[in-house]
Amino acid sequence: MADTLEHELTPEEMEQLTLVEESRDALSAMVEDLSSHSRRKRQTAARVIKLLAERDAAKLVPFAEELVDALYRPEAQTRWEILDALTLLMPAAGDVDFDAAYDGAEDALFDELSATLRLSAFRFMAAWGAVTPARSTKVWPVIDEAIQCYHGDLEYRDMLGSLYEFARGDIDAQVAAELAGRIRFDAENGKGAYLKARSSEIYGTLLERFKLEKPQKRTRAAAKADDEDEE
Numbered sequence: 150m151a152d153t154l155e156h157e158l159t160p161e162e163m164e165q166l167t168l169v170e171e172s173r174d175a176l177s178a179m180v181e182d183l184s185s186h187s188r189r190k191r192q193t194a195a196r197v198i199k200l201l202a203e204r205d206a207a208k209l210v211p212f213a214e215e216l217v218d219a220l221y222r223p224e225a226q227t228r229w230e231i232l233d234a235l236t237l238l239m240p241a242a243g244d245v246d247f248d249a250a251y252d253g254a255e256d257a258l259f260d261e262l263s264a265t266l267r268l269s270a271f272r273f274m275a276a277w278g279a280v281t282p283a284r285s286t287k288v289w290p291v292i293d294e295a296i297q298c299y300h301g302d303l304e305y306r307d308m309l310g311s312l313y314e315f316a317r318g319d320i321d322a323q324v325a326a327e328l329a330g331r332i333r334f335d336a337e338n339g340k341g342a343y344l345k346a347r348s349s350e351i352y353g354t355l356l357e358r359f360k361l362e363k364p365q366k367r368t369r370a371a372a373k374a375d376d377e378d379e380e
Protein backbone atom coordinates (compact mmCIF):
# COMPACT_ATOMS: atom_id res chain seq x y z
CA MET A 150 0.00 0.00 0.00
CA ALA A 151 1.57 3.24 -1.11
CA ASP A 152 2.08 5.97 1.43
CA THR A 153 0.02 9.11 1.00
CA LEU A 154 2.16 11.98 -0.21
CA GLU A 155 2.10 15.13 1.88
CA HIS A 156 1.16 17.31 -1.08
CA GLU A 157 -2.07 15.28 -1.38
CA LEU A 158 -3.21 16.30 2.09
CA THR A 159 -5.58 19.18 2.66
CA PRO A 160 -4.39 21.88 5.09
CA GLU A 161 -6.96 20.64 7.62
CA GLU A 162 -5.71 17.05 7.35
CA MET A 163 -2.09 18.15 7.68
CA GLU A 164 -2.89 20.21 10.77
CA GLN A 165 -4.84 17.43 12.44
CA LEU A 166 -2.27 14.80 11.56
CA THR A 167 0.48 16.86 13.16
CA LEU A 168 -1.69 17.32 16.24
CA VAL A 169 -2.45 13.63 16.78
CA GLU A 170 1.20 12.73 16.21
CA GLU A 171 2.22 15.03 19.05
CA SER A 172 -0.63 14.59 21.53
CA ARG A 173 -2.17 11.40 22.94
CA ASP A 174 -5.18 13.40 24.09
CA ALA A 175 -5.72 14.78 20.59
CA LEU A 176 -5.49 11.26 19.17
CA SER A 177 -8.00 9.98 21.72
CA ALA A 178 -10.39 12.77 20.74
CA MET A 179 -9.91 11.94 17.06
CA VAL A 180 -10.78 8.31 17.73
CA GLU A 181 -13.91 9.44 19.57
CA ASP A 182 -14.93 11.33 16.43
CA LEU A 183 -15.33 7.97 14.70
CA SER A 184 -18.54 7.65 16.72
CA SER A 185 -19.74 11.18 16.01
CA HIS A 186 -23.28 11.81 14.73
CA SER A 187 -21.68 13.88 11.97
CA ARG A 188 -20.75 11.90 8.88
CA ARG A 189 -18.17 14.53 7.94
CA LYS A 190 -16.48 14.26 11.34
CA ARG A 191 -16.35 10.48 11.09
CA GLN A 192 -14.86 10.60 7.61
CA THR A 193 -12.28 13.22 8.55
CA ALA A 194 -11.29 11.27 11.67
CA ALA A 195 -10.96 8.05 9.68
CA ARG A 196 -8.83 9.78 7.06
CA VAL A 197 -6.44 11.25 9.64
CA ILE A 198 -6.20 7.93 11.48
CA LYS A 199 -5.30 6.14 8.25
CA LEU A 200 -2.61 8.79 7.58
CA LEU A 201 -1.24 8.29 11.09
CA ALA A 202 -1.16 4.54 10.52
CA GLU A 203 1.05 5.13 7.47
CA ARG A 204 3.49 7.18 9.55
CA ASP A 205 3.44 5.52 12.97
CA ALA A 206 0.95 2.68 13.33
CA ALA A 207 2.15 1.82 16.84
CA LYS A 208 0.42 4.92 18.19
CA LEU A 209 -2.93 3.36 17.26
CA VAL A 210 -2.44 0.05 19.07
CA PRO A 211 -4.27 1.18 22.25
CA PHE A 212 -7.29 2.12 20.10
CA ALA A 213 -7.63 -1.10 18.12
CA GLU A 214 -11.02 -1.95 19.61
CA GLU A 215 -12.46 1.45 18.71
CA LEU A 216 -11.11 1.15 15.18
CA VAL A 217 -12.77 -2.22 14.71
CA ASP A 218 -16.06 -0.76 15.91
CA ALA A 219 -15.80 1.93 13.21
CA LEU A 220 -16.10 -0.75 10.53
CA TYR A 221 -19.83 -0.69 11.18
CA ARG A 222 -20.42 2.94 10.18
CA PRO A 223 -22.81 3.40 7.26
CA GLU A 224 -20.57 5.42 4.92
CA ALA A 225 -18.02 3.67 2.73
CA GLN A 226 -15.15 6.13 3.25
CA THR A 227 -14.98 5.71 7.02
CA ARG A 228 -14.85 1.95 6.57
CA TRP A 229 -12.19 1.88 3.86
CA GLU A 230 -9.93 4.32 5.71
CA ILE A 231 -10.21 2.25 8.90
CA LEU A 232 -9.68 -1.03 7.08
CA ASP A 233 -6.48 0.41 5.61
CA ALA A 234 -5.43 1.63 9.06
CA LEU A 235 -6.05 -1.81 10.59
CA THR A 236 -4.06 -3.50 7.82
CA LEU A 237 -1.14 -1.18 8.53
CA LEU A 238 -1.58 -1.64 12.27
CA MET A 239 -1.38 -5.45 12.30
CA PRO A 240 2.43 -5.80 12.12
CA ALA A 241 2.85 -3.34 14.99
CA ALA A 242 0.05 -4.68 17.16
CA GLY A 243 1.72 -7.70 18.74
CA ASP A 244 -0.90 -9.83 20.51
CA VAL A 245 -3.85 -7.56 19.70
CA ASP A 246 -6.75 -9.69 18.47
CA PHE A 247 -8.16 -8.54 15.12
CA ASP A 248 -10.67 -11.39 14.85
CA ALA A 249 -13.49 -9.01 15.79
CA ALA A 250 -12.88 -7.14 12.53
CA TYR A 251 -13.55 -10.20 10.39
CA ASP A 252 -17.31 -9.81 9.96
CA GLY A 253 -17.08 -6.12 9.18
CA ALA A 254 -14.33 -6.75 6.65
CA GLU A 255 -16.27 -9.55 5.00
CA ASP A 256 -19.35 -7.35 4.64
CA ALA A 257 -17.18 -4.61 3.12
CA LEU A 258 -15.57 -7.06 0.70
CA PHE A 259 -18.90 -7.65 -1.00
CA ASP A 260 -20.21 -4.09 -0.87
CA GLU A 261 -22.15 -3.46 -4.07
CA LEU A 262 -21.42 0.26 -4.41
CA SER A 263 -17.79 1.02 -3.53
CA ALA A 264 -14.83 -0.53 -5.34
CA THR A 265 -12.46 1.32 -3.01
CA LEU A 266 -14.12 -0.29 0.01
CA ARG A 267 -13.93 -3.73 -1.58
CA LEU A 268 -10.22 -3.30 -2.28
CA SER A 269 -9.45 -2.16 1.27
CA ALA A 270 -11.40 -5.12 2.65
CA PHE A 271 -9.49 -7.52 0.42
CA ARG A 272 -6.18 -6.08 1.64
CA PHE A 273 -7.25 -6.55 5.23
CA MET A 274 -8.53 -10.08 4.75
CA ALA A 275 -5.38 -11.16 2.92
CA ALA A 276 -3.13 -9.65 5.59
CA TRP A 277 -5.21 -11.14 8.42
CA GLY A 278 -5.25 -14.58 6.81
CA ALA A 279 -1.52 -14.62 6.16
CA VAL A 280 -0.66 -14.61 9.87
CA THR A 281 -1.41 -18.27 10.73
CA PRO A 282 -2.47 -21.43 8.87
CA ALA A 283 -5.74 -21.51 10.84
CA ARG A 284 -6.61 -17.97 9.78
CA SER A 285 -5.74 -18.70 6.17
CA THR A 286 -8.11 -21.67 6.22
CA LYS A 287 -10.93 -19.53 7.58
CA VAL A 288 -10.44 -16.64 5.17
CA TRP A 289 -9.62 -18.59 2.03
CA PRO A 290 -13.20 -19.37 0.90
CA VAL A 291 -14.00 -15.66 1.12
CA ILE A 292 -10.85 -14.64 -0.76
CA ASP A 293 -11.53 -17.31 -3.37
CA GLU A 294 -15.04 -15.97 -3.89
CA ALA A 295 -13.71 -12.43 -4.19
CA ILE A 296 -11.18 -13.51 -6.83
CA GLN A 297 -14.01 -14.91 -8.91
CA CYS A 298 -16.32 -11.94 -8.32
CA TYR A 299 -13.83 -9.19 -9.14
CA HIS A 300 -11.50 -10.87 -11.62
CA GLY A 301 -12.54 -8.57 -14.46
CA ASP A 302 -12.85 -5.40 -12.38
CA LEU A 303 -10.33 -2.58 -12.18
CA GLU A 304 -9.54 -3.19 -8.50
CA TYR A 305 -8.47 -6.78 -9.20
CA ARG A 306 -5.13 -5.51 -10.45
CA ASP A 307 -4.40 -4.10 -6.97
CA MET A 308 -5.88 -7.16 -5.27
CA LEU A 309 -3.16 -9.25 -6.89
CA GLY A 310 -0.56 -7.40 -4.84
CA SER A 311 -2.30 -8.44 -1.62
CA LEU A 312 -2.74 -11.95 -2.96
CA TYR A 313 1.02 -12.17 -3.50
CA GLU A 314 1.65 -11.19 0.13
CA PHE A 315 -0.94 -13.77 1.21
CA ALA A 316 0.87 -16.44 -0.81
CA ARG A 317 4.12 -15.55 0.98
CA GLY A 318 2.50 -15.68 4.42
CA ASP A 319 2.10 -18.45 6.99
CA ILE A 320 -0.73 -20.14 5.11
CA ASP A 321 -2.07 -23.68 5.21
CA ALA A 322 -0.69 -26.09 2.57
CA GLN A 323 -4.17 -26.98 1.30
CA VAL A 324 -5.02 -23.31 0.97
CA ALA A 325 -1.80 -22.79 -0.97
CA ALA A 326 -2.65 -25.64 -3.33
CA GLU A 327 -6.16 -24.32 -3.98
CA LEU A 328 -4.91 -20.78 -4.52
CA ALA A 329 -2.37 -22.09 -7.02
CA GLY A 330 -5.15 -23.97 -8.77
CA ARG A 331 -7.27 -20.84 -8.90
CA ILE A 332 -4.50 -18.61 -10.24
CA ARG A 333 -2.97 -21.13 -12.65
CA PHE A 334 -4.96 -20.17 -15.74
CA ASP A 335 -4.01 -16.50 -15.51
CA ALA A 336 -0.41 -17.45 -14.81
CA GLU A 337 -0.26 -19.44 -18.02
CA ASN A 338 -2.81 -17.72 -20.27
CA GLY A 339 -3.71 -14.39 -18.68
CA LYS A 340 -4.75 -11.54 -20.95
CA GLY A 341 -2.67 -8.46 -20.33
CA ALA A 342 0.99 -8.29 -19.42
CA TYR A 343 0.46 -7.27 -15.78
CA LEU A 344 -2.24 -9.85 -15.05
CA LYS A 345 -0.16 -12.68 -16.46
CA ALA A 346 3.13 -11.54 -14.89
CA ARG A 347 1.66 -10.96 -11.42
CA SER A 348 -0.32 -14.20 -11.51
CA SER A 349 2.80 -16.07 -12.63
CA GLU A 350 4.71 -14.58 -9.71
CA ILE A 351 2.07 -15.77 -7.24
CA TYR A 352 1.80 -19.18 -8.88
CA GLY A 353 5.57 -19.67 -8.96
CA THR A 354 5.90 -18.64 -5.32
CA LEU A 355 3.32 -21.21 -4.27
CA LEU A 356 4.82 -24.02 -6.36
CA GLU A 357 8.27 -23.37 -4.92
CA ARG A 358 7.24 -22.90 -1.29
CA PHE A 359 4.85 -25.85 -1.07
CA LYS A 360 6.37 -28.20 -3.69
CA LEU A 361 3.06 -28.42 -5.53
CA GLU A 362 2.27 -30.58 -8.52
CA LYS A 363 -0.88 -30.08 -10.62
CA PRO A 364 -2.69 -27.91 -8.04
CA GLN A 365 -6.49 -27.86 -8.28
CA LYS A 366 -9.08 -25.19 -7.58
CA ARG A 367 -11.10 -25.30 -4.40
CA THR A 368 -14.11 -27.62 -4.53
CA ARG A 369 -17.19 -25.70 -3.51
CA ALA A 370 -18.95 -27.27 -0.53
CA ALA A 371 -22.27 -25.84 -1.68
CA ALA A 372 -22.08 -27.79 -4.93
CA LYS A 373 -21.51 -31.00 -3.00
CA ALA A 374 -24.49 -30.25 -0.75
CA ASP A 375 -26.68 -29.67 -3.81
CA ASP A 376 -25.66 -33.07 -5.20
CA GLU A 377 -26.59 -34.75 -1.93
CA ASP A 378 -30.00 -33.06 -1.93
CA GLU A 379 -30.68 -34.35 -5.43
CA GLU A 380 -29.94 -37.91 -4.32
